[in-house]
Amino acid sequence: MSDKQPLRKPQVLSRQSVARSRLFHIESLELRFANGAERTFERLTGSDQGAVMIIAMPDPDHVLLIREYAAGFEDYVLTLPKGLVDPGEDIVTAANRELMEECGFGARRIEPLVELSLAPNYMRHRMQVLLATELYPKRLPGDEPEPLVVETHALEELPALLMRDDFHEARAIAALYIARDTLRQRRYDEPRLGW
Secondary structure, three states: OOOOOOOOOOEEEEEEEEEEOOOOEEEEEEEEOOOOOEEEEEEEEOOOOOEEEEEEOOEOOEEEEEEEEEOOOOEEEEEOOEEEOOOOOOHHHHHHHHHHHHHOEEEEEEEEEEEEEOOOOOEOOEEEEEEEEEEEEOOOOOOOOOOOEEEEEEHHHHHHHHOOOOOOOHHHHHHHHHHHHHHHHHHHHHHHHOO
């Protein structure tokens, strides 16, 4: 047991909208901490619906990656399929829809793996990572401005992917390592459990 007192969240003294665009909303927070210190924080607020990132496996050893234009880098990057959860959708339905839109596959089996955040000091953005298996061909129209290139890569070759100049999205890297380790553990446990 710890002798430390639980941390008390700072008091929000004021909150105001600083800027808003079609995609982003910047909010300024005036905070007073338990020790009396006051600070101004700015943050990007996120969608309350959340987002999904899909690790789609056409077979037990490979994963589908997409090549898409990333305006932040003004270049094409290799990443996992992902997107926002639409109103009324649960994360499994959203993941399957995004997979159909971006990769041209649906999945008979989709399971949540982990929730990731990105720069939590500045953003309220959560992404659910889901593992999709038992894929079948199915295409839905998406909102991408051009067709995405879908590539298949071996899950065990993550170190080689990290050496590439076009593969660097932290959430995708974390998601792939989590999926790889989860699947390794399952394969290790299966013979011991008699499956």
